[in-house]
Amino acid sequence: MATTQTELETEPRLTLKLRSDNEPKPEWLETLEQEGWVVVKGVLSSEKAKTYEDAAYAFLESFGMGFDRNDKTTWVPEQMPFFFKGGLFHRYGTGHEQFLWDIKQEPAVVDKFAKVWGTEKLVSSFDGCNISLPIAGRDPNDFAFKPWPHVDQSPLVTGLHCVQGIMNLCPNGPEDGGLMLLKGSKALYAQLWEAFDDVKPPGGWNKGDRHDHTPEQMQWLIDNGCEYHKVCAEPGDLILWDSRVVHYGATPASDNPRIASYVCYKPACLVTEDIAQKRRKAWEEKVQTSHDPITFRTNPRQAPEDHPTYDHPKVKDLQAPVLTDLGKKLAGLESW
Template sequence: MSVFDAEALEFWEENGYVVVPEAVPFENCRAAEQAVWDFLEMDREDPDSWYPDPPRRSIMVEIYQHQALWDNRQYPRVHQAFSEIWETEKLWVSFDRASMNPPERPNYAFTGPFLHWDMSLDDMPVRLKVQGVLYLADTPGNQGAFTCIPGFHRKLENWLSDLPDDANPREVVRDYQAEAVPVAGKAGDLVIWHSALPHGSSPNSAERPRMAQYITMSPAPENGNAESRIEGWRERLTGLGRETKEKEHYQGKTAELTSLGEKLLGLESWHA
């Protein structure tokens, strides 16, 4: 059964982002949220425990290989959504981390990330590349929600070419913060966006932290070498290309995969 109807796909093409409602069940969200709290050694009901920085790096949480995160990555509706964006089911999933964005306080201000790109701005023309964030708890627009400038993916090339030669686009885009739109969502909603959109998180003026898990997928290479990916999963290494032995390696347990999860990892081939 399709995730996106014609209206949702039209919205995606026009705005460069789309929300997948109820991408995973609530119990998946609660399990992943608790995994983040446990990893941080913080108490979800004790606001005073939310602010010491280590082991949180900014709002990012360096948890990658927990079973609860894998359960969301390998959930069929999540895969189906990315399959419809890419127009192929043969995908690999990213080893992305989680996020805990606590409310601002007099002694704690939001540290970013503000508007930015995670893609190279030298590789033009713009090609399809996507990212995603799964809300693990209800996230109103003022609760540190994901933000982006809708439609910017369609004008990025012209915008770059119109900049002065000595301008740094990654600095210039910070002046566009007022154009950023917060994308609210319920627990289990997945926001998928085109990587050409300037995007970021936002200051949290609510009462609860924003709890989220980053997930994206991209086409599996036909002759791709999955050995490092398999090792990362089996040995519980950090993701994002760092592949180091940190807390999960020493204290965690290797996640169990479904048959879909094995293909999304590369343990089993889509092309067999």
């Protein structure tokens, strides 16, 4: 999968910290700081979450490939647009679909990140969604079920760099797929790279915001007290985690769907002119980005060449999401 990385080799490497210690912190923010992750309950109502869930199904049906939300026999890859692993949708400019922008510009969602960073002046990522559906007869050894532990942060950056988010839209229990994280891994973030310094790649650790952990690195973390934890949440809950936490998206092992949108915001003051131009280009071309609003990768609108939707009309029909005044500022179309 071809992606384009907005690297930091020509930009200052960012080291951020949470809001001032002198300001009162809600309990969930204390938990985020200490544990590296938290579930913020009831950020959106269950009714509003259901509306967004329905919009996600409508998105799948809009491709005209035979998918029908009411007929589970159509819940198969052959009748769905292209997705990665269990259900990551990052082609077609999915992150610019109206329902995903409606979530991005939800004041209650934005407010939580404003509390994280201590400012209301934020910019949003152009990230997409996860629609992981239980597929009948799928082999338990299918690639989709294989863990892919990683962090979305360079090993060269050991301080707080980003807080990622998932707006959960469906009931999400232990077997329903969703965020699987390694408890305790944030505290060992810097130590891990030191422990494996003698076997780092010839060119050094990756400068971009990504590291896929080797079996040896995972075993070291487990030997040092870390353990996997499946995050459970209800519709309307917001899951937040520090990018130093090892994690991956688990595919449903139950008969229940997993539907969630990815949300991430950072202070607008971090947007340089160069970053602003790259964000503007991504907006105009309606391409989806990775999680970070500042140091992002872009994904092509087209599906892989061997997928039936490679030349689908939706590839060329650019979305035109309607934004609120808040949404325009989050997108970078208007100044704060």
